[in-house]
Amino acid sequence: MADALVAATIQVILEKTLSLAADGIGMAFGGFKEDLESLKQSVAMIQAVMADAEEKQVQDQAVKLWLKRLEGVAFDADNVLDELNYEFLRRRVDTRNQLRRKVCYFFCFSNTVAFRWRMASKIRNVNMKLKMINQEAIGFGLRSQVGDGANIAPLPAITMIRETDSIVPQNIVGRGNDAFNIVETLLNLSIRVVSVIPITGLGGLGKTTLAQLVYNDPKVHQHFDKKIWICVSQNFEVRLLFKLILESLTKRKIEMESRDVIVQEVRKELEGKRYFLVLDDVWNERFELWDDFFRSLVGISTTKGNWILLTTRNTEVASRVATHPSYPLSKLKEDDCWSIVKEKVFPGREAPKELEALKYQITKRCQGLPLAAIVIGGLLRIKKKEEWLPIVESGFSRLSGVENNVMQLLKLSFDHLPSPSTKKCFAYCCIFGKGYNMNRKTLIHLWMAEGFLQASFNNEILEDIGNKHFNILLDSSLLEEERMYNPYLDEDTRYCKMHDFVYDLAESVSRSNSIKDENCRYLVLHSFEEETQAYLKDRSGTLRTFLLLGPIVYCDMFSNLKYLRVLSLSWVTTEELPASISKLIHLRFLDLSNSRIKALPESFCQLFNLQTLLLSNYYNPRPLKELPNGMRNLTNLRHLYFITLDSGFLMPKGMGQLTCLQTLEFFNVGKDEGSKIEELGCLKNLRGRILIRNLELVNGKEGAQKADLSRKPNMDELRFEWRSCREGDNNDEDVLEGLQPHPNLQYLKLRNYRGGRFPQWFLKMAVRMESTERRFDRMVKLRLIHCNMCEEVPALGQLPSLQILELNGLDNVRCIGPAFYGIGDHSASRSNNSSGQVSTNSGQVSAKLFPALKSLELSNMPNLIEWMEAKADDEVFEVFPNLEDLKIITCSKLTSAPSNFPNLKRLKIEKIDRLLPVKKICSNATTLTALWIKGMVELTFVQDVLNDWNLQSLILEECPNLIDIHGCGISLKELRILGCENLKELPKDIHQLQNLQILVIVGCRNFESIAIPSGRLGLMSLCHLTIAYCNRLTSLPSEMLESRTSLWTLNVLKCPNLASFQIDLQQLPSLVFLSLFECPKLTTIPKGFAHVSSLSELHVGPFMDSTAEFEILSALPSSSVRKLSLHGWPHSVSLPEQLQYLTGLAALDLHGFGMEALPNWLGDLVSLQELSLSNCKKLRYLPSMRSLAKLRSLRIFHCPLLRERCTPWRGTNSEWAKVSHIPNICIENEFIQMSSI
DSSP: OGGGGHHHHHHHHHHHHHHHHHTTTGGGTSSOHHHHHHHHHHHHHHHHHHHHHHHHTTTOHHHHHHHHHHHHHHHHHHHHHHHHHHHHHHHHHHHHHTOOOHHHHHHHHHHHHHHHHHHHHHHHHHHHHHHHHHHHHHHTTOOOOOOTTOOOOOOOOOOOOOOOOSOOOSSOOSOHHHHHHHHHHHHSOOSSSEEEEEEEOOTTSSHHHHHHHHHTOHHHHHHOSEEEEEEEETOOOHHHHHHHHHHHHHTSOOOOOOHHHHHHHHHHHHTTOOEEEEEEEEOOOOHHHHHHHHHHHHHHOOOSOEEEEEEESOHHHHHHHOSSOOEEOOOOOHHHHHHHHHHHHSTTSOOOHHHHTTHHHHHHHHTTOHHHHHHHHHHHHTSOHHHHHHHHHTTSTTOGGGGHHHHHHHHHHHHTOSSHHHHHHHHHGGGGOTTOOEEHHHHHHHHHHTTOOOOSSTTOOHHHHHHHHHHHHHHTTSSEEEEEEETTTTEEEEEEEOOHHHHHHHHHHSOOOOTTSTTOOEEEESOOOHHHHHHHHHTTTTOOEEEEOSOOOOOGGGGGOTTOSEEEOTTOOOSBOOGGGGGOTTOOEEEOTTOOOOBOOGGGGGOTTOOEEEOOOSSOSOOOOOOOGGGGGOTTOOEEEOOOSOTTOOOOTTGGGOTTOOEEOEEEOOSSTTSSGGGGGGOTTOOEEEEEEOGGGSOHHHHHHTTOGGGOTTEEEEEEEOOSSOOSOOOHHHHHHHTOOOTTOOEEEEESOOOSSOOHHHHTTTOOOSSOOOOOTTOOEEEEESOTTOOSOOOOTTOTTOOEEEEEOOTTOOEEOHHHHTOGGGHHHHTTOOSOEEEOTTSOEEEEESTTOOEEEEESOTTOOEEOOOOBTTBEEEEOTTOOEEEEESOTTOOBOOOOOTTOOEEEEESOSOSHHHHHHHHTOTTOOEEEEESOTTOOBGGGTOOSOOOOEEEEESOTTOOBOTTSOSOOOEEEEESOTTOOBOOGGGGGOTTOOEEEEESOTTOOBOOOOTTOOOOTTOOEEEEESOTTOOBOOGGGGTTOTTOOEEEEEOOTTOOBOOOBGGGOTTOOEEEEESOTTOOBOOBOGGGOTTOOEEEEEOOSSTHHHHHHHHHSOTTTOOEEEEEOOTTOOSOOGGGGGOTTOSEEEEESOOOSBOOGGGGGOTTOOEEEEESOTTOOBOOOOTTOTTOOEEEEESOHHHHHHSSTTSGGGOSHHHHTTOSEEEETTEEEEOSOO
8 A cells, every 4th residue: 555645745745846836936036937937837737647647556567656756856846946945035034134244245146146056957957857757647648637727636546345234243242332322312202304323433443333233223123114224335426325225125126217216216115104224334524415315305204203323434424414413432342352352263162371361462452443353363263372472472563464354444534535635644643653642733733844734825824724634534533632631731732643553554555664765754763873873874865754752962964864844853962952953954843852952053043944843841850041042033933832940031032023933832021122021912823822921020001012912812821920039019910901811812820910909801801891892701711829919809700611710829818709709799790791691480580600610729828718608689699500629728717618519529628727618518519429638637527527428539638636437428439548647447337338449548557457347248349459558557357358359459558567468369350450568567478379360560579578579479470460560678689580480571660679780581571661670779780671672661760870870971881772772761750761752
């Protein structure tokens, strides 16, 4: 499939070439007009025959070679025109900066003549090659498929024909619940004539199988009069669809061709009957065709309750036709995939232990895809047992022909991508490797840098085009999106990744990304060695993307990669970037994040094409000290990812000249011209988020208004910050008045604001004025931090979209009352809002206050005494109808709180002196499921707070007088007791908590026992048990863990007087994680290690009897435990030798040993992926780890002698050569290198 992308590549490059040639840049220099016109004509002629060439290359080897030559010439043309564009930008910057003086004219003239001569020669050379290409096209008989004024014909999709039927395959696994859910929906009577429910998901996930299960369900058969199964696939045409429906109904071949006749015959079959229609494998998303189809279908029968079940990979198709929410099909569970594999390899028989030992690796490769499980099972079935392990360890790279079914199925999604640009964007994703989480924004910036994103209209924004491509790939299920919370940004960051088989598809359609391939254009490396450098030198003429994800010292060789568009040197160890970086004139994307670079040279500011610059440093304590003065020259810069905690960081002067800038993470206001806040006023295209600091330097309201924030509609998030340490008068109120944002704002954060009151726009955020629309209807998140001069909380109760509210450090606030809700004196303004009102039975009006709020935090408010109910004369309010999370932290004087929280689920109370506010909050909180109480001195009995409701999680922390936890209810699933020093025991009826899954007792130094009455079954649902730092605990009852089939985590640690722990691990068949360490008096260790096949993670030692570790390690199955943590004594000068036989280990943690060197046999643990060394004070030497090819992570903590020797800059005595190949190395919480972009 490697040639499937060649034509798409050429199309994308030629489109960009035409765009550059048509921009008139060449005309600005003179002398290029005819050459550029000739180039445009040649390109247009080639584009006209591209579709025919793409079709013929499948059978004609000469045409395939012609396309590859054309690809090379297209890249040459792109490079030449881009160089011309760079010169245009350079001269424009020079003119603007008025740098040309008389003394320079001679040099400028001579340079201009030389440049024109050189560029003319390059353009003529490209033209000559293009003319030869055109002549060859004529010789091959390639036909033009475009007429005058017509658009270029789309590339043909080369796909296999797929047809399905309604017969259910045997032994369907893991889809019973899905089928039940859909059947229940179908059986509900619908008021519609035709209702549509789509099943969506990745190819091979089992959408058709699920549809077959539903179709053949007895309840469905009984409920519907007629059932029809149609495989639509790619041939969607309304007449044909009705013809297939008629054939299914009549069970005969239909010869008639008239649509009307066909539809009339369908009417006769369906009239007065309820039918169920399955449309399987739908691709077409043309709305007018679907509208036409449904218009006729609805007219055929007036009977209500007909259903269509539609399967598709494309969520856009689903959204166009659905009348009912789509049913996104989830991946299978690992056990379900394993059942499929076993049934395929040994149908109807028990799997041998050789196969069971490979369960983890096999199910990981399946990744929840049933088709993958079938293919893998089929492969292993035809192989001998001794061949299984090599195949699995190779990552199933030998699937080849057997895998073809999966690949062909997935390639349908690729073939249906709507444009060459989308195909290029998809294929580019494979350069990162399997399982890599790609940041959505970064990926779009990379596509933009490579030129995959081209605007069709003048006002189109490239990033928006990139988002469209990204969404298409999501809709096609070729990318999977997930969100991960980023604590540095206080937001969910969007990532995406590929299923392993989708990655294989992307790799198969792409050209080689190996450095050994002479045509390599996109390259990602994790290390940079001498052999690599030699290859890299030979790739200087082709390479366009180079991502180096390991530590290196910057060398001038990178500057020789003259055609680079993308360069990532994150984790570079050099502290200064050399001036030669300016040679990379084509560079659009540069990543220097997490590097040691402290300064950028002024020549860096000659990268006039640069669009995206990443300088963020979240992992390294050595941030960039300054930005170069000439930053204003980077006029194409669109995204600057850089933030520092230093409020004294000086911004380069003239940032306002970067008029293309969309992303600017922070701006430190300065005192001098060129660094004041008005620089932001010129940045009209800013979007996303920005932190503005040093606002105390702004000159009042007029100065603040120069930032022009009210006319920046794409700013989602604003953070305003004043210095905390300042003296004298302030003008904070005036400044904040002038910083009024656009009402589209979604997130606002104020820190260290010292105004006594908030400005008018802030106070009226929740008010819709009659004269102007300034209400902040989109405000989702609001945080007020250390606004310690404010005496009253602003009226926020009627913000319709506010979901998260944090009030932290409002020292002077004593009461939260009517003003907070926007009632009482504020009722007049409330009459103008539309946040939602309903009439009560008594005729009074009930208004919703805080209608969307989900999370509320009140913290560090030392003078807050009263939190009042929302009350007003003759009015009833519905308050906090959707509030789920409430935190009250360090409000020590609080004496009262509201009692009406109708939807409260989670409550955290910390450091409140009085128990009464907690009682009031809990008094009516019937929906409360989780309660966390910390630092409450008055709490002695849990039942004083709770009313025995359906509480599922209870955390009691640092409550020094707590002595009894009765009253937490029988529904409890999680109980954590932390640092409650006077609690001595759990209640004797603890066994009644039959739903308890998690029990944690930590730091209760007087805790003595857990009582399980004789003959009682207790805690039968227990999944997780942790007991730690309980100084007076001497034993644990064995009855507590007898026959606990659900227990999967057991932690007993740092209990200095624990002497007896008599359990048999055979009675814990589900145990996955076991920790038993730093209990020095323990003389009786668990038995049965040899029989716990489920155990994958073990933390043990040190024991008083040194033979204990020997017994445990000797008993362990060699392939079951994946992660092992060994704790040793400082006098232990060697590791237990039994360790070397645990060849299945993927992670190893060695803690507290006293040896100077690790043994050489450590290199035999070939499955090892992670190695952690901590508190080994004498450790100096490591064995060679080059044989550990899978090792991805090395962490070293508190090993002072090794730390000095294990970095790349420690000289000849360094251990670096032994570990430099490891992608991720962290020493003392500092990443020396990290595989990331």
